[in-house]
Amino acid sequence: MAKLYDTHCHLYSEYNYDLNEIVENFKKDDIGFVINNGTNFKTNEEVLSISKKFSSIKPAIGFHPEDLDNFKEEQLDQIIQNINNIIAIGEIGLDYYYSENSKDLQKKVFEKQIQIAEKYNKPVIIHSRNAFKDTFDIVKKYNVKGSWHCFSGSLEEANKIIGLGFKLGIGGILTFKNSNLNEIISEIDLKNILLETDSPYLSPEPFRGKRNEPKNVKIILENIARIKNIDYINAAQIIENNTLETFRMN
Numbered sequence: 001m002a003k004l005y006d007t008h009c010h011l012y013s014e015y016n017y018d019l020n021e022i023v024e025n026f027k028k029d030d031i032g033f034v035i036n037n038g039t040n041f042k043t044n045e046e047v048l049s050i051s052k053k054f055s056s057i058k059p060a061i062g063f064h065p066e067d068l069d070n071f072k073e074e075q076l077d078q079i080i081q082n083i084n085n086i087i088a089i090g091e092i093g094l095d096y097y098y099s100e101n102s103k104d105l106q107k108k109v110f111e112k113q114i115q116i117a118e119k120y121n122k123p124v125i126i127h128s129r130n131a132f133k134d135t136f137d138i139v140k141k142y143n144v145k146g147s148w149h150c151f152s153g154s155l156e157e158a159n160k161i162i163g164l165g166f167k168l169g170i171g172g173i174l175t176f177k178n179s180n181l182n183e184i185i186s187e188i189d190l191k192n193i194l195l196e197t198d199s200p201y202l203s204p205e206p207f208r209g210k211r212n213e214p215k216n217v218k219i220i221l222e223n224i225a226r227i228k229n230i231d232y233i234n235a236a237q238i239i240e241n242n243t244l245e246t247f248r249m250n
């Protein structure tokens, strides 16, 4: 039986996860590994130190577009210095949801991180909210691949992302009543999909509003298998292959 992978979560101490317990349950929950994403210098340090203690909580570090208040350009060295220890550069991208004031800074920091990913041949984990065109225009300039995390756009956008060689990170939004993700999943090939939770956020139904947990990727996979009308075990196998390929684990 293939394993399940949470390719995007934030397991920081501020959210009071019992990491020993989570990791002890990985076997029972059929989890192979999870990817813990940093968002700023401090959470990146935490992600790195957690990964030294728990080999199945893989580190991705990066500077998130909504987390640039204390950003200094020399902090990008944190990525380069740890490049051989991380599974991906993330969470990085553009977010114009709250304010467009920092667009220029967001674009600059994002593009520099994409350049590092290209130079060191590392996968990226992309965050894009209300900023599809600008995100896409930056990514397509470079030879990079990875996960387009928390995808919730149109079918046209999904196909553009797939055309770049990226996978779509699919999480709890799939279970929300007002989401159009069902229709998109039914139109695209399973080989373009990764599972994720974005823990502690975006818990799937029936746990919406509660703290999310990596083990909830099972709920996402059950929904995907139902929408695609294929066997759960087959779906797990295909998505396992996608995951290992995207993060160069095979």
Ligand SMILES: [Zn+2]
Residues within 6 Å of the ligand: 008, 009, 010, 037, 091, 198
């Ligand atoms: Zn995230």
